Amino acid sequence: MSTIITREIQYTAPDGKNLVGFFAAPQSDTPVAAILVAPEWWGRNEYVIQRAKQLAEHGYAAFAIDMYGDKQTTEQASQANTWMMETFQQPNTIVERVTAALSTLAAQPEVDAARLGAIGFCFGGKVVLDLARSGADIKAVATFHGNLSTAAPAEKGKIKAEILVLHGELDSMVTLDNVESFKQEMQAAEVKHEVIILANAKHGFSNPLADVRAKANGVDLGYNAKAERAGLDAMYQLLARDLQPKPDFL
Template identity: 40%
Template sequence: MAIFSNTVNYLDGDTLLQAFFAYDDAIDERKPAVLIAHTWGGRDEFVNNKAKQLAKLGYVAFALDMYGQGILGTSPEENAALMQPFIDDRQKLQQRINAALYAVRLLPWVDDSKVAAIGFCFGGLCVLDLARMGADLKGVVSFHGLLNEPQSKTTQPVVAKVLALHGHDDPMASDALVSTFCQEMTDLQVDWQLHQYGNTVHAFTNPLANAPALGTVYKKTADTRSWQSMKNFLAEIFA
């Protein structure tokens, strides 16, 4: 096994974006691809490392960029300022992540009939919106993602299967919001799953998360279990 990784530039209109990709170059045939959407801070080492982990599983992993080449937040205030325009304009969000889907299909190592997407926090919302817009991909996985339904409803059938991995005590997704999300997925006739982890709050996959007052705390058991659930889901949808 030899994991090759690099960055690649791509465009959304006039906005230059930079993704980090990784794959096992010992595998000769074209491989399924997995997009990875970052948290509100931008594409950082957390998602780059997730790309390397996915490459070891045999996928072409593509850690996408929602903000622009080299743009990273350095504080909660900066992160919020970067994220908010996409929360306010979900069509802009969907266009931006769709640009990543287009870009990953152009990579020569990718089986473009087998593409999925995973996302963390804000990135969870991004991949859920990719599914909501009716994008042609096999499935999406949201890790402690924001679940808010967009105001504009899709006019396209939702073809992607959906797996939402959620902390039961996540302050950023109330019980009412979770219930609304489940009903939304049902109304859209999605093949969906929601896994909840007890005594678990937001950002449970991030070892650096340690802010109980904000409701963001790492939890190893939930991290391990959710990653295993993702692996099972990807194996199923790519079979």
């Protein structure tokens, strides 16, 4: 396991919201590829911090971002939904906040700004897909049980990233019909993409606390260790494929 460095970084969204991200990176003499990590609707909690640390241990800089301000988190679905819906009230809030995070990540001295990617979980899946749809200069995007819907479908030639969607077969919050609509959106925009349907997996399959959250809130979530491993393996393959350094002579 490589030695990693971590720090919190404050940044500001165009709407004036004070955001606090968690940054992790391997100790390296040269700048490394970097991944923006967008959290579930619970906010910038310990789960997304651990995901950032894991990425750093795999050799990537990572930035667990704050979408609500002041690194707010909750374990109550009703509060999470309220905060999430606030980001939908203005059409540009999500893209502006995640773009501010991407710019902050790209500016860190440990980061090779030419090799950026983004991953997201649940609500964070929508966040990183909307970032890609906006034409951001990122090379790879992966979503885990992500919200795939959008009010602004991808335009042909605008998305620069290869997209990987990891979706639970038994997800009742994002249906297989939603997945099919997303595929059609990507095909129409001629985006390189892959959708992997993970067997016997519910919404939240990547989070070991999903069953606890489900019981406490009466929502249909479930952790699935096999689906989590398969999803992470596919994600790391994507990152290795799209973010590895290119030889100087090419």
